[in-house]
Amino acid sequence: MKTKITELLGIEYPIIQGGMAWVAEYHLAAAVSEAGGLGIIGAGGAPASFVREQIQKTKEITKKPFGVNVMLMNPEADEIAKVIVEEGVQVVTTGAGNPGKYLASWKEAGIKVAPVVASVALAKMMERAGVDAVIAEGTESGGHIGSATTMTLVPQVVDAVNIPVIAAGGIGDGRGFAAAMMLGAEAVQIGTRFVVAKESIVHENYKKKILAAKDIDSEVTGTTHGHPVRQIRNNMTREYLKLEKAGAPFEELEQLTLGALRKAVVEGDTVNGTLMAGQIAGMIKEEQTCAEMIQEIMIQAEALLTKK
DSSP states (O other): OOOOOHHHHTTTTSSSEOOOOTOOOOHHHHHHHTTTBBBBEEETOOOHHHHHHHHHHHHOOOOOOEEEETTTTTHHHHHHHHHHHHTTTOOEESSSSHHHHHHHHHHHTTTTEEEEEEEEEHHHHHHHHHOSSSEEEEESSEEOOOOSSSHHHHHHHHHSSSOEEEEEEEEOOOHHHHHHHTOOOOOEEEEEHHHHHHHOOSSSHHHHHHHHTTTTEEEEEEETTOOOOEEOHHHHHHHHHHHTTTTTTTHHHHHHHHTHHHHHHHHOTTTTTTOOOOOOGGGOOOOHHHHHHHHHHHHHHHHTTTTT
């Protein structure tokens, strides 16, 4: 399927893997790229040396385009921005801030830049700054979220900007893909479904939690201090929400989640770890390879989009 995004990024299918911290490492990124999508290494809060290593390991497995997601609040964001240029990465997605200070060097290096946006105003600002595309991410997503739904955000962003829009949030099958295209998107970004991919290094306990999830099993913490995060309900979220309701200061709440994502992804602690997942988790029922997932999504989507 050819779209403005497949042509811009040099990929076969308009499917981009979410840049999930701790989850989106080189095994997953390379597998998604090899399957015809765009694999993404999630820099998260990692040091620049780790990101460089991940890029180099991805290059050993695939010769196809892949990208890096930069969390702009990372203390080493400046160094990571340089590493991306030095290593010849083709695509950058960004989150948690404005990538403006890095755009000149990235554009000079021929890197395509697509920031995640949660509002029309931010999408327009990013277009003025000179980015190549925007990822309009709805509140259905796992991890850090905005307040608008994908269904309402995507068409409004499409109407507001002249650059390609990638839809994200609540998309996990061909129906979601087809719906995003009908809303005007040129590609989709998928996170939660790829967490349970066979190539994903995520602990089996975490994968099982997603596979067993029901439609109402995700919960949002952090709404009172402006950093809402969607994850699967567990002991940690219950404790967090109890403290949040009691008016606990942000510092105390932050202590509760310190290292909690690593606990879930690496150690398999599904009781006190952070199990980031979108509302789409209730639809995900089997562990497949990235190639199987992408093929299944595209076959279903094409059948729907070409239905007379």
